[in-house]
Amino acid sequence: MKSLRVKIFGSEYPLRGEDEEMTKRVATYVDEMIERIHEKIPDQPPLTIAVLTALNVTEDMMKDREKNHIVLQNLNGELQKMTQHLSDVINETGE
Numbered sequence: 001m002k003s004l005r006v007k008i009f010g011s012e013y014p015l016r017g018e019d020e021e022m023t024k025r026v027a028t029y030v031d032e033m034i035e036r037i038h039e040k041i042p043d044q045p046p047l048t049i050a051v052l053t054a055l056n057v058t059e060d061m062m063k064d065r066e067k068n069h070i071v072l073q074n075l076n077g078e079l080q081k082m083t084q085h086l087s088d089v090i091n092e093t094g095e
Contacts, residue, residue, distance in 0.1 A: 009034045009046070033057055 001016045006027035017023030034053045041049070 007031065009038070009049070030057065 001018055002020050003014055003016050004020055004023060005012050005014050006024065007013075008027055008031045013027075015023055015027065030053065033056055034049055037052050037056065038044075038049050
């Protein structure tokens with residue numbers, strides 16, 4: 001694991017990650033989210049901004065998980081239909 005420094009909301013943090021590019025992308029995403037929330041409510045203390053950011057990031061993640069789950073269910077349904085169709089074709093030609 002490589003150590004790198006990232007800047008989030010004006011402060012630098014040393015982080016370790018297996019994928020340096022992913023770690024940088026995550027840090028950039030968090031920093032951008034914090035800045036957006038801070039722009040909307042600049043008078044709030046940093047802890048409030050951090051908690052609201054955590055909630056927003058978690059909401060985004062949960063929405064993506066739900067979308068992925070639905071896509072996976074749809075793919076599984078289509079795969080089952082295709083498998084059944086292939087079985088039917090094989091059985092018809094084998095008779």
